[in-house]
Amino acid sequence: MRSYSCPQCGTVKTRLAPRSGVTDRLLSILTIYPLRCQLCTHRFTTFLGKLKANPRRNYDRVPVQYPAQVRPVHDPSQRVVVEGMLSNLSLRGCRVLTKQRIPLGCQVMLEFHPAEYDDPIMVDGALVRSRTAEGIGLRFSSFLRSEERRLRRLLDLRLSDHAI
Numbered sequence: 191m192r193s194y195s196c197p198q199c200g201t202v203k204t205r206l207a208p209r210s211g212v213t214d215r216l217l218s219i220l221t222i223y224p225l226r227c228q229l230c231t232h233r234f235t236t237f238l239g240k241l242k243a244n245p246r247r248n249y250d251r252v253p254v255q256y257p258a259q260v261r262p263v264h265d266p267s268q269r270v271v272v273e274g275m276l277s278n279l280s281l282r283g284c285r286v287l288t289k290q291r292i293p294l295g296c297q298v299m300l301e302f303h304p305a306e307y308d309d310p311i312m313v314d315g316a317l318v319r320s321r322t323a324e325g326i327g328l329r330f331s332s333f334l335r336s337e338e339r340r341l342r343r344l345l346d347l348r349l350s351d352h353a354i
């Protein structure tokens with residue numbers, strides 16, 4: 191087992207990415223697999239020299255417990271606020287535990303407060319991708335640069351180094 195560093199940003203916080211398309215399939219015969227950087231999103235291929243199952247996710251979700259607020263973007267009154275608890279987090283999405291209802295496909299803004307920071311992190315644009323009795327799954331679509339940087343720092347601290 192070893193770690194593979196990202197050719198773009200140098201971190202070893204990378205993981206196997208889902209294979210798609212003919213090229214990925216052909217390369218996988220030679221155990222050349224796609225990897226995804228967990229901190230800068232760069233996708234690259236590397237020779238592993240051993241067979242690996244095709245993973246489902248591109249990003250690892252880090253377990254967290256941060257208070258969170260979700261607001262629908264198209265709420266004219268600006269008053270609908272869903273309070274909840276962030277239970278996991280990656281560079282591209284998260285899960286929010288909440289008893290309140292929010293429709294699937296709804297565009298939202300997210301604010302959550304990591305214990306590591308004085309100020310909350312804001313995600314300008316996110317989409318409700320899944321819903322269960324316990325809460326909702328969000329996929330992030332837009333961030334301010336500065337907020338994405340803060341999130342990246344947080345994940346850098348929290349993500350474990352992957353041995354592949």
Ligand SMILES: [Zn+2]
Binds near residue numbers: 198200227
């Ligand atoms: Zn990277």
